[in-house]
Amino acid sequence: MEIYLDQENCETSPTSDWKKASNKFNQSQSGSNIQVRVWSKRDTPCSNAVQPNGIHIFYDRHGIGVSKASFNEDFLGDHAYILLDKLSSDFVTLFSPRFPINDEPWILPYELAEAGLLNVLVIDERIAEGAYKKVDLTTIGTHFKKKEINSPNDEQTFNVSDVLHFHLAWGGKAYICTHFDVVSQRSEHTVLHSTIKEDCKSLADYLKTEVTTLDDQFTIRLEGKINGREVHLDKLDMLIIHQGILDHIGDEKERYDFLKKMQMQIPFVIVDSGRGIPHTLAKNIKFLPFSLIQSYLGGERIAKHSLTRIAMSLSRRPT
Numbered sequence: 514m515e516i517y518l519d520q521e522n523c524e525t526s527p528t529s530d531w532k533k534a535s536n537k538f539n540q541s542q543s544g545s546n547i548q549v550r551v552w553s554k555r556d557t558p559c560s561n562a563v564q565p566n567g568i569h570i571f572y573d574r575h576g577i578g579v580s581k582a583s584f585n586e587d588f589l590g591d592h593a594y595i596l597l598d599k600l601s602s603d604f605v606t607l608f609s610p611r612f613p614i615n616d617e618p619w620i621l622p623y624e625l626a627e628a629g630l631l632n633v634l635v636i637d638e639r640i641a642e643g644a645y646k647k648v649d650l651t652t653i654g655t656h657f658k659k660k661e662i663n664s665p666n667d668e669q670t671f672n673v674s675d676v677l678h679f680h681l682a683w684g685g686k687a688y689i690c691t692h693f694d695v696v697s698q699r700s701e702h703t704v705l706h707s708t709i710k711e712d713c714k715s716l717a718d719y720l721k722t723e724v725t726t727l728d729d730q731f732t733i734r735l736e737g738k739i740n741g742r743e744v745h746l747d748k749l750d751m752l753i754i755h756q757g758i759l760d761h762i763g764d765e766k767e768r769y770d771f772l773k774k775m776q777m778q779i780p781f782v783i784v785d786s787g788r789g790i791p792h793t794l795a796k797n798i799k800f801l802p803f804s805l806i807q808s809y810l811g812g813e814r815i816a817k818h819s820l821t822r823i824a825m826s827l828s829r830r831p832t
Contacts, residue, residue, distance in 0.1 A: 514547065514549050514572070514625060515550050515569060515570065515584075516535075516550070516551045516607070517572070517573045518551075518574050518597075518608060519578075520553050522553045522555060523551070527608060527610070528559060530612055531551045532551050533612075534612045534619060535559075535561075536560050537619075547622055548563060550582070554577075554581075555581075558582075568593070569582075569584060569592045570595075570630070571584075571593065571594045572603075572625065573594065573596055574597040574608075575597075593629035594685060595685045595818070600813040601814035601815075607625075607818075624818065628817045628818040628820070631817075631821055632688070632748055632749050632750045633688065633750065633751040633752075633753065633820070634735070634753070635753045636693055636752070636753070636754040637690075637754070637803075638757065640807070641691050643678055643811050645677050645678070645679060647677060647678075648677065648678055648681050648813075679718055680739070684815075687817060688735070690722045691719040693724075694723040695762055696724070696725045697726045697727060697763075718739050720746075722734070723736075724771075726770075731774045731777075733775075733779075735749075749779050750781060751824060752781070752782045754783070754785070755784075755786065756786040756788075756791050757786070759784065765793045772798055781825075783799045783827065784799070785801045785802065785803050785805075799824075799828075801823070801827070809823075
């Protein structure tokens with residue numbers, strides 16, 4: 514895990530506090546794969562973490578940390594990236610965290626690792642509407658825009674400034690669905706949002722979720738394109754779906770069966786709405802108000818740690 518707070522050196526607080534806590538944490542992780550590397554504006558890490566060979570999870574203030582870590586891969590696969598600045602709800606948690614006292618365990622690195630690795634599918638037309646707004650991230654553009662190489666000496670160019678909110682969310686493993694199809698005996702197609710459907714005709718990047726529910730068959734297929742490359746998602750840990758989307762699927766029983774089958778394939782299924790808990794929502798289905806989804810996923814930044822903490826704290830309402 515890479516923590517970059519954009520401070521001058523390793524002895525400037527809170528980077529110095531992160532350094533001290535991370536060194537102690539790393540030394541205690543003999544049986545764990547989690548290591549924390551802390552960076553300043555200098556080109557060498559502040560903490561004593563070994564050079565990681567596995568998945569990198571970046572919490573990067575102002576988008577500069579990736580260059581300090583000499584990271585040359587992208588964030589469209591296994592690695593995760595969360596941009597950190599004052600526009601993010603995660604900023605205070607990382608810039609002014611509570612560090613462990615004496616020998617008490619430090620839970621924050623585990624929370625940050627969980628947030629970075631959690632694969633979340635978001636099916637909400639309002640979040641999808643904001644997916645194509647541009648984000649000014651020229652410092653990390655190359656890590657979100659895959660390079661198409663036609664021959665060893667012919668590399669296709671691309672505009673690294675054209676990083677979209679869609680890319681930033683994808684880098685944080687929050688996958689924003691832009692097309693949603695339900696294939697059933699009752700209906701063949703459900704449009705996520707007419708505006709998104711029209712806009713996507715001229716855009717190269719999208720994510721389509723297709724759910725087939727026919728008799729005993731229930732499958733979820735996720736496919737899309739990023740910079741012209743086809744992508745497929747095979748593993749989901751969490752689904753957040755808007756009640757307004759569910760209302761188009763069928764009657765109350767059909768919606769209940771749909772969510773029940775989703776729960777059999779995805780560990781965490783959450784319904785969101787801006788109108789309070791729907792009276793037809795089964796009591797064993799978790800719920801979040803849309804205001805939180807908008808704050809953590811629909812704003813200028815992706816607050817993945819905040820989203821994960823509140824989603825994981827939800828309990829099913831008693832039946």
